[in-house]
Amino acid sequence: MRYLPIFVDTENKTILVVGGGAPAAAKIRTLIKTEATIKIVSPTVTADIKKYASENAKLSIEYRSIQNNDFDSVDFVYIATTDAEENKRLSKLAIDRGLMVNVADQKQDCSFISPAIVDRSPVVVAIGSEGAAPGLARTIKADIEARLPTSTGKIAFKIKELRSRLSRKFAAVPNRQRFWAEFFPRGQKLEAFLRKSPESIESLFEQKIAAQPEIMIGTVTLVGAGPGNLDLLTIGAQRKLHAADVIVYDRLVSQEILDMGRREARYIYVGKAPGDHTTRQEEINRILVEEALSGYDVVRLKGGDPLIFGRADEEIEALEMAAISYEIIPGITAAAAAAASIGASLTSRGHNRSIALLTGHDTKGFAEHDWASLARPESRAAIYMGLGAARFIQGRLMLHGAKEEYRVTVVENASRSDEKIVATTLGALVQDIEKYGIKGPAVVLLGFCPKQAGQADIKIRSARS
Structure with a gap:
């Protein structure tokens, strides 16, 4: 911009x-x-x-x-x-x-x-294209002109008058913000709302404010940001980001996803890097509870899906202990995005009846798994946080009978513009991670290789080519 x-x-x-x-x-x-x-x-x-x-x-x-x-x-x-x-x-x-x-x-x-302007003073909408497409800006203006009734300005002045009355009932800013968020309808219902008379708006206000409790506690929504590509963010996640007062986000959440949040929201970074957990989970739990008890609607924004290696269970437990209501908006997990990038199905009828989602690390260090089952030729698995444990994983699988030529694909930054795909083998896994500069975040797909039909459409660096 x-x-x-x-x-x-x-x-x-x-x-x-x-x-x-x-x-x-x-x-x-x-x-x-x-x-x-x-x-x-x-x-x-x-x-x-x-x-x-x-x-x-x-x-x-x-x-x-x-x-x-x-x-x-x-x-x-x-x-x-x-x-x-x-x-x-x-x-x-x-x-x-x-x-x-x-x-x-x-x-x-x-x-x-x-800019092109839609004037419903004091409501003014400005549309610009930085001079690139003034005709498009005028078209968008015409569309908004048709949607915003001429009565919009009168409604805005009535709301200004009602705000002072709301302040007398709710001293806390987040409580007032939530009231207005619930007061105004969305979509096509908003257009009908703006066509009401100022008197009917005041009557509706009186009904709503009488029904509100004196003390309002906020809510927390655990939102999956997906793998980072804005096109893969769910509509539910977008709606929650648009409405949030506070957004508590992780290191793996992309900037374009963060930009979907309200400009006025407070953004709290609680990211963790491998081996550097600057913000402890207990502190994250405290932040969520404290902000919600202060009356704010909080979005806990996590890369991928919050229910897969996102420590959602610990956050849910903390919220339940504080009697704070919560909601969960799932996201597209990195394994699904990585599989889509290489044109592979995570499950294949007649071949593998299951897919294992594993972590490379746990609280004790390198994570132990059922290596004997994973070493079977028909096994399929996606390993998260597996780069640092690559040599350990390689050794464990080969110790339990996996062949060096066993197919492995590493996908870094799945679905993003800087995505990198390395199709390799178990025997060459460690050296190819170093050779192609894979730093993470990455998913290690055991038993998978890119489909030939999709290779023309995706960027693949193959150790075997």
Whole structure:
């Protein structure tokens, strides 16, 4: 995002518009809706600009050419003459004076650009494409225009009035935030809500506030973030992230997933790296309980699925002991994403009737498993956190009869743009992990190799090719 969308307070501000033709008129049509004083400098102006000036005391016209001192004592500048070179010169002059400048149809000379606007003041929606596709921005604007009733502004002013009454009932901010989150409907129901009269909104408010308890305790949702690809995040997870007051997240959660959360939410990082558990599980449990008891709706965001090697049972136990309600939103686990990347089914009819999901480490160090069963040719397993234990796993399997040529595939960052796939064998597993620079997070798939049909579509580094 190169252009930061912001709303600027125009009260007691002065805006200079240079130019008097159709491009300037288009800018002025929006500017007169603000509280700024507008100064227009141009030898000639269109009839509609004259009309705007006759109807708005805050708008003045000076019929002359622009002068350097016109840039004194103004806050923003819009340049819209018909001379592109003159526009460029004036833009540089204004920018050198530290002014914010917009030049009509000359994005390269702007220090800010104007978005398409849907005005239902005080509700204002701004849509921009950073100048890449203004037609698309206008189409999106038209769609939102049709969805937002003209009564939206009246409803917003009524809500402003009701907020002070809600503050008297709930002193705690999270309690008020939750009330409003539950008060406003979503989807198509919101459109119908905005068409109500301010009086009916107030009546609904009275009903809702009377039904609310004096003390509100928050909830905790354990949410699976999936393997990191935004396309694999569930709709349920997206909804919870949009509504959360606090997001407690792990190291393996990608930034694009975090960006789905509310901007106003608090983000608490509790990540753990192999061998570096900076935030102990007991501390994570304490954070979840403390935030919920303070009235906040909390999302505990975990990479993959929270119920698979995510220590969800410990967090659930802590929540139940504190009598805090919780919900679980499953996510796509890394083994499923890795299998999809290599075009393989985790189970195969007539071959393997089960798939083992294993961890390479436990509380005592390298994890012990039923190696004799895993060493059988027909066995299939996905090992999480297995890179550091690769030599141990290799030795245990071969000790119990697994052959060196036994097929193994390692998938690093499954489903992400930096995904790496290494198709190897049990005998070459350790050296190929080092050879191809696999650092993790990675899943070790025992008994699997990439399907030939899918190799043209995925990036594969094969130790056997």
